[in-house]
Amino acid sequence: MAKKYVHSLSKRRLNPYVGSKAESINFLLRQGINVPNSWIIPWTAYEDNLLDSHTIQTSIRNELDAIIDPNRRYAVRSSASVEDSQEFSCAGLFNSYLQVQGIDNVTNCIIDVWSSLESPEFEAYWKHNMSSELNPKMAVIIQEMVQPLLSGVVFTKNPISGFSETIIEAGPGTGESQAESHQNPERWVSKWGNWSQKPENGLLSELLAREIVSLSSYISKLYGRPADLEWAWDGEELYFLQVRPITRLNIPVYSNRISREMLPGIIKPLVWSVNTSLINPVWADILTRLTGERSWNPDSFTGHYYYRAYFNMSIFGKAFERLGMPAEALELLYGLEQDGPEKPKMQPGIGIIHRLPGLISFSMSLVGINNRLDRLVKVKKPAYDKLAISMEYELDSKECLQLALQISDETREVAYYNIMVPMLAMMHHRLFSRILGKHGCDVRLMELRGAREAAALYNPQHTLQALHKTYFTSLT
Numbered sequence: 001m002a003k004k005y006v007h008s009l010s011k012r013r014l015n016p017y018v019g020s021k022a023e024s025i026n027f028l029l030r031q032g033i034n035v036p037n038s039w040i041i042p043w044t045a046y047e048d049n050l051l052d053s054h055t056i057q058t059s060i061r062n063e064l065d066a067i068i069d070p071n072r073r074y075a076v077r078s079s080a081s082v083e084d085s086q087e088f089s090c091a092g093l094f095n096s097y098l099q100v101q102g103i104d105n106v107t108n109c110i111i112d113v114w115s116s117l118e119s120p121e122f123e124a125y126w127k128h129n130m131s132s133e134l135n136p137k138m139a140v141i142i143q144e145m146v147q148p149l150l151s152g153v154v155f156t157k158n159p160i161s162g163f164s165e166t167i168i169e170a171g172p173g174t175g176e177s178q179a180e181s182h183q184n185p186e187r188w189v190s191k192w193g194n195w196s197q198k199p200e201n202g203l204l205s206e207l208l209a210r211e212i213v214s215l216s217s218y219i220s221k222l223y224g225r226p227a228d229l230e231w232a233w234d235g236e237e238l239y240f241l242q243v244r245p246i247t248r249l250n251i252p253v254y255s256n257r258i259s260r261e262m263l264p265g266i267i268k269p270l271v272w273s274v275n276t277s278l279i280n281p282v283w284a285d286i287l288t289r290l291t292g293e294r295s296w297n298p299d300s301f302t303g304h305y306y307y308r309a310y311f312n313m314s315i316f317g318k319a320f321e322r323l324g325m326p327a328e329a330l331e332l333l334y335g336l337e338q339d340g341p342e343k344p345k346m347q348p349g350i351g352i353i354h355r356l357p358g359l360i361s362f363s364m365s366l367v368g369i370n371n372r373l374d375r376l377v378k379v380k381k382p383a384y385d386k387l388a389i390s391m392e393y394e395l396d397s398k399e400c401l402q403l404a405l406q407i408s409d410e411t412r413e414v415a416y417y418n419i420m421v422p423m424l425a426m427m428h429h430r431l432f433s434r435i436l437g438k439h440g441c442d443v444r445l446m447e448l449r450g451a452r453e454a455a456a457l458y459n460p461q462h463t464l465q466a467l468h469k470t471y472f473t474s475l476t
Contacts, residue, residue, distance in 0.1 A: 005045045006063040009038040017042035019079035019139045024243045031222050034239050036144040039067060043081065043137035046114050061107050068106055073099045073145040076109035078116065081137040093122045098174055099145060106142065113140045146239050148174060148232035150203055152185055154216045157226035159246050163253070166190040166213045170204050211238060219243060254303045254310035266307040276302050278408065278415040286419070289362050291322045292355060323355055366424055373417050383410050
């Protein structure tokens, strides 16, 4: 019996030698997503072609004769073993053909896709990014062309910042026609059910844009990871052409939206080094107690850019996800994110169950924290007064270093409260806001008596200005 080379991608049991791009199309079809008819030629055909090209190409052409409609157009694309994986993208390295018509042209495009595995561009990428032990193989996808009025891509997570928002890029016709005319796609950004960005007179209707957001979110949940999808709309139906994981989402995302509340103003390198050596280990300890994991690296918690302090939000997002809560939980806790009908809840999921002992222990540590802080202040004040007296004497470099270490040791416990007390205050504020919200009151529109005076009294900018006046004015 002759070997079969052309297989439908709608089959539940897929040939194992097809590549992740073909597997992803098969996934979409099995989930009932609207995808054009698609077929795959596994990479065993490419390997056999190297041994007997005439026989294999004739066999493939004969199989295509029962599939290819001479009046239809097709896309012929690569599905290499190293393509569209979480580790490698290989975007633009392999040949891809659109609007291909006729069996002869489809067959020739298949051969050209095979040959792109041997291109100088891919060989250079392979040597630079992949192990020499890896042996790339090439399968080929054939897909009926949608003749789109509009097409584009959609990301279910921001691929640059990693933030939880859906980004649609859209343009007229096919992506190829947009590239040829050097058109920039229009952009729609959905944040929790609201548009944080959309064009004034867009090509997409808002109804179609919302359908793309809704379906891509559904696909991403089934896919089990943030997704990058290609879509096309022919004026009547919305199609998804392929799906791939968004690569490189493990890039750290730094933000100063929270850190500027704790470390406001310009942070000089010396001040930065002192603060981070005290604060970062406290954060590592907190996350260890909450998640039970001990792999947190204190040095990766913060960043220092243009004399401003930044927190690595990716780390905190991962910590909250391990607790069964949304990655945006820290920013939700601080009330910094915008509202929206699909705004995630702070309610933990089932993943929190095995973390309960650590959470209970952490919660108990908050009980009576104000009293413990009062006692700490009484102990630390005379200790700091004594250190302040020591600073008035002329000290050599060794004595200065020793004194700095003593100050650091005295301040380690203070650093813990410097984090925990504001965090507890934010929790109380959120609870207060929720209680008022049930009675139709928005706390953001209220001004509590004495709040402005208290804010002015405890605003760290006053202390910073006093320090600047004392030390920098005397140097000029």
